[in-house]
Amino acid sequence: MKPVTSGMYVYLRLVLACLRSQMQYRASFLMMAFGQFLVTGLEFAAIAALFYRFGSIHGWQLHQVAFLYGVVGSGYALAEGLCRGFDQFSAIIRRGDFDRLLLRPRSTVMQVAAFEVQLMRIGRFLQAAFVLTWALMNLHAEPGTLMAAAAMIIGTMCTFCGLFVLQATLTFFTVETPEIVNVVTYGGVETASFPLTIYPGWLRFTFTWLVPLASTAYLPARLLFKAHGPMSHILILPACGLLFLLASIVIWQFGERHYASTGS
Amino acid sequence: MIPVSAARPYLTLLVARCRQETQYRAAALFGMATQLFWGLVRIAIFTAFLKAGANRSSMNLTQTITYLWLVQGMIRVMPWSVDADIRNLVREGTVVYELLRPIDLYLSWYMRAFARHAIPTVMRAIPLFVAAVLLFHMQLPLTVAAGALFATAVVLALLLAAAMSTLMSISLLFTLSGDGIQRIVPAIANFASGLLIPLSFLPTTLQHILRVLPFRDLIDTPARLYIGQIGAPEAAAAFAQTVLWTAALALFGRFLVLRASKRMVVHGG
Amino acid sequence: MTSQIEVCNLAKSFRVAQRGSGMMGAFGSLLKREYATRAALKDVSFTLNAGDLVGYIGPNGAGKSTTVKILSGILVPDSGTVNALGMCPWKQRTQYVQRIGVVFGQRTQMWWDLPVIDSFYLLRDIYSVPETQFRRRCGELTDQMNLGAFLNTPVRQLSLGERMRCDLAAALLHSPEVLFLDEPTIGLDAVSKLALRQLVKSLNVEHGVTVILTTHDMDDIEALCSRVIVIGDGEILSDGPLTELRNSIARERWLTVELEGDQLFSPPTNTTIMRREGNQVWLRYDPVITPTPLLIAGIAATNNVRDLLVQEPPIEEIIAHLYQNGQS
Numbered sequence: 001m002k003p004v005t006s007g008m009y010v011y012l013r014l015v016l017a018c019l020r021s022q023m024q025y026r027a028s029f030l031m032m033a034f035g036q037f038l039v040t041g042l043e044f045a046a047i048a049a050l051f052y053r054f055g056s057i058h059g060w061q062l063h064q065v066a067f068l069y070g071v072v073g074s075g076y077a078l079a080e081g082l083c084r085g086f087d088q089f090s091a092i093i094r095r096g097d098f099d100r101l102l103l104r105p106r107s108t109v110m111q112v113a114a115f116e117v118q119l120m121r122i123g124r125f126l127q128a129a130f131v132l133t134w135a136l137m138n139l140h141a142e143p144g145t146l147m148a149a150a151a152m153i154i155g156t157m158c159t160f161c162g163l164f165v166l167q168a169t170l171t172f173f174t175v176e177t178p179e180i181v182n183v184v185t186y187g188g189v190e191t192a193s194f195p196l197t198i199y200p201g202w203l204r205f206t207f208t209w210l211v212p213l214a215s216t217a218y219l220p221a222r223l224l225f226k227a228h229g230p231m232s233h234i235l236i237l238p239a240c241g242l243l244f245l246l247a248s249i250v251i252w253q254f255g256e257r258h259y260a261s262t263g264s
Numbered sequence: 265m266i267p268v269s270a271a272r273p274y275l276t277l278l279v280a281r282c283r284q285e286t287q288y289r290a291a292a293l294f295g296m297a298t299q300l301f302w303g304l305v306r307i308a309i310f311t312a313f314l315k316a317g318a319n320r321s322s323m324n325l326t327q328t329i330t331y332l333w334l335v336q337g338m339i340r341v342m343p344w345s346v347d348a349d350i351r352n353l354v355r356e357g358t359v360v361y362e363l364l365r366p367i368d369l370y371l372s373w374y375m376r377a378f379a380r381h382a383i384p385t386v387m388r389a390i391p392l393f394v395a396a397v398l399l400f401h402m403q404l405p406l407t408v409a410a411g412a413l414f415a416t417a418v419v420l421a422l423l424l425a426a427a428m429s430t431l432m433s434i435s436l437l438f439t440l441s442g443d444g445i446q447r448i449v450p451a452i453a454n455f456a457s458g459l460l461i462p463l464s465f466l467p468t469t470l471q472h473i474l475r476v477l478p479f480r481d482l483i484d485t486p487a488r489l490y491i492g493q494i495g496a497p498e499a500a501a502a503f504a505q506t507v508l509w510t511a512a513l514a515l516f517g518r519f520l521v522l523r524a525s526k527r528m529v530v531h532g533g
Numbered sequence: 534m535t536s537q538i539e540v541c542n543l544a545k546s547f548r549v550a551q552r553g554s555g556m557m558g559a560f561g562s563l564l565k566r567e568y569a570t571r572a573a574l575k576d577v578s579f580t581l582n583a584g585d586l587v588g589y590i591g592p593n594g595a596g597k598s599t600t601v602k603i604l605s606g607i608l609v610p611d612s613g614t615v616n617a618l619g620m621c622p623w624k625q626r627t628q629y630v631q632r633i634g635v636v637f638g639q640r641t642q643m644w645w646d647l648p649v650i651d652s653f654y655l656l657r658d659i660y661s662v663p664e665t666q667f668r669r670r671c672g673e674l675t676d677q678m679n680l681g682a683f684l685n686t687p688v689r690q691l692s693l694g695e696r697m698r699c700d701l702a703a704a705l706l707h708s709p710e711v712l713f714l715d716e717p718t719i720g721l722d723a724v725s726k727l728a729l730r731q732l733v734k735s736l737n738v739e740h741g742v743t744v745i746l747t748t749h750d751m752d753d754i755e756a757l758c759s760r761v762i763v764i765g766d767g768e769i770l771s772d773g774p775l776t777e778l779r780n781s782i783a784r785e786r787w788l789t790v791e792l793e794g795d796q797l798f799s800p801p802t803n804t805t806i807m808r809r810e811g812n813q814v815w816l817r818y819d820p821v822i823t824p825t826p827l828l829i830a831g832i833a834a835t836n837n838v839r840d841l842l843v844q845e846p847p848i849e850e851i852i853a854h855l856y857q858n859g860q861s
Binding site for chain 1: 605607626628631642651655
């Protein structure tokens with residue numbers, strides 16, 4: 001087995017290659033990044049307008065929701081940027097590109113993750129980061145809050161990466177992945193951007209116990225703003241995202257074995 | 265008067281395109297399930313806001329919920345993407361042949377766009393509305409008049425959306441990547457049509473600006489007519505504005521196609 | 534000579550989903566699917582020695598690519614064993630693929646928008662090729678395949694022939710012991726084809742790389758392969774040297790007779806006329822039943838002959854013959 005460091009190195013090299021490829025189409029990249037920025041920026045403008053009219057939601061102020069929105073948005077943008085290959089996996093299988101990856105002496109998870117890194121996601125990331133910065137300024141953030149935000153972003157990113165991996169795993173079993181799977185990812189972004197208490201039970205259950213977005217976003221934020229819980233809890237909770245990702249990778253490996261034995 | 269024989273190829277095209285769209289029934293059903301999910305999430309969010317300040321709302325809770333379901337049902341009216349076939353034509357350069365055909369390119373693309381919006385909208389909206397009315401507190405139109413005005417507004421919205429979509433397809437002829445317009449128009453349309461937030465929830469000054477733009481007629485105008493927030497007199501004015509915008513966009517589109525085809529014939533694509 | 538790849542009794546069948554039509558079909562297929570089983574490989578065994586250059590041929594759907602996929606570790610068979618380079622390809626995938634190279638004629642493994650040399654660097658990292666070894670190898674391959682002129686050109690701007698040469702070099706950077714070539718000459722022009730064949734031949738001879746070549750182009754086989762394995766309908770139909778294949782399957786010869794003028798010609802016994810055009814007659818016969826010298830002597834004695842030409846039938850004919858027999 002090759003050392004893990006070497007695997008990370010190859011991942012970085014592959015990611016850089018993707019970025020260099022995209023830099024060949026610079027104007028197109030800039031447009032797409034700007035488009036993403038605009039789409040999500042106007043989305044947040046709509047949320048701000050709702051606060052402007054109605055004042056608060058379940059006792060949460062705009063800057064508190066903005067904090068949640070920023071954390072979830074940047075975590076999602078990072079996941080989308082770094083794991084896009086899994087999101088596109090049905091196309092990778094259909095084109096036969098997955099066989100090519102199997103012919104290389106590296107883990108498929110690493111290779112698929114690095115397959116198509118999209119730099120244009122920076123548009124969405126920047127928008128979420130702006131909103132988060134604005135929120136942090138209004139929250140008079142302490143170092144602890146910043147650490148919490150970082151942990152929450154990483155946890156959320158891991159959760160969404162895990163969702164992309166699971167969505168891709170489905171492709172091993174049925175080539176036509178129903179679009180409905182997207183509901184969980186896109187729906188997750190929207191749902192997790194607001195305090196979870198506003199939702200009906202089945203939604204709360206889904207995003208607490210099936211997909212741990214509550215642990216990576218809402219619950220730590222609640223501890224931070226409302227319950228003033230201990231910092232250790234706030235920093236530990238997002239680790240659920242990491243566990244979710246690891247579990248997804250185990251399921252992926254199971255799917256891959258299934259694929260190899262059924263073939264294409 | 266346009267002679268019937270001259271209109272025939274375009275009608276044939278429209279019918280063929282519509283028939284093709286009806287084949288995506290499974291996609292429509294999955295799409296409907298997706299819209300149901302989104303609708304429920306958004307209703308939860310808006311309900312929570314309304315509870316915080318119901319007195320500041322321009323619509324009551326039932327009206328808001330109905331509005332949100334209307335948005336979900338009419339999602340395919342939105343000019344979000346360029347016809348994939350046309351994109352390929354441009355990318356492969358074969359669009360030159362389209363430009364040289366003895367038919368009006370604008371009109372044939374417009375027909376395609378109309379079918380691409382109308383059929384999925386009908387296929388998704390009707391089952392979604394049935395489910396929403398029966399299970400999720402969507403209200404039926406309070407008067408027959410409101411229902412009729414809504415139906416008229418939807419037809420006009422589809423005609424307008426087709427003009428916008430066609431214009432986006434045409435933009436591909438000018439900037440090969442065409443990414444700019446295709447990303448910016450949908451972003452603005454989302455906000456200015458009422459898709460993200462009912463326009464009457466926005467600050468008043470912003471509402472005045474958006475009232476002049478054509479996007480509100482895609483969703484907000486039909487939805488307001490449905491829930492009875494605006495009546496027949498305002499409807500007449502709104503319809504007139506929709507028709508004017510549609511005509512203006514169509515004329516502009518035709519003009520652009522003529523310019524593009526001249527340029528391509530001269531430069532050989 | 535030691536055997537490098539041993540394939541024993543491979544069998545593999547696929548389940549093909551039967552999808553209902555229309556909306557109910559689409560929904561139903563998510564819940565309950567009906568499958569039809571199709572056997573791609575029934576019972577395939579063969580042994581390859583180090584340094585072999587083997588042609589692996591068969592009609593579409595015969596099981597060629599299934600075999601290649603199993604041998605390269607992508608696919609797991611239903612039953613049977615493979616011992617390749619002392620390993621089981623699908624069980625020790627990453628270690629195994631480190632020592633093999635694969636080239637697909639219709640797809641490139643290089644990065645489309647990047648210069649060729651960048652793809653080589655990436656493959657160096659992926660295969661952990663030490664820097665000094667990489668530099669030597671890359672230099673060798675560049676010279677041998679004449680890649681110098683376009684190492685800095687993005688892959689998407691290469692011609693198909695140039696790209697195939699680069700792809701071949703890319704598959705060899707990590708010095709594999711076994712090379713799988715899947716339709717490497719498909720779509721190439723005549724000059725590029727010849728160049729590619731030359732390269733494969735020299736790789737095999739000079740570096741001792743074992744080459745397994747699947748192709749539809751019989752000229753490839755004739756130019757390169759000393760041994761041919763023919764597969765049809767999931768079973769090996771024939772395995773041996775090309776000459777042996779010719780003799781065992783179709784011993785026949787073709788004789789072209791050019792007559793003086795437009796005279797009457799009746800075929801000798803045990804021969805058949807395939808075609809007649811003006812004063813030329815094409816005959817086919819079995820040289821064991823009708824020895825060639827006797828046949829020629831007989832024809833020359835009874836006819837006014839201007840010229841005679843004995844030929845072996847083209848390889849395509851033989852293969853087509855074989856496929857037909859395999860199916861019946």
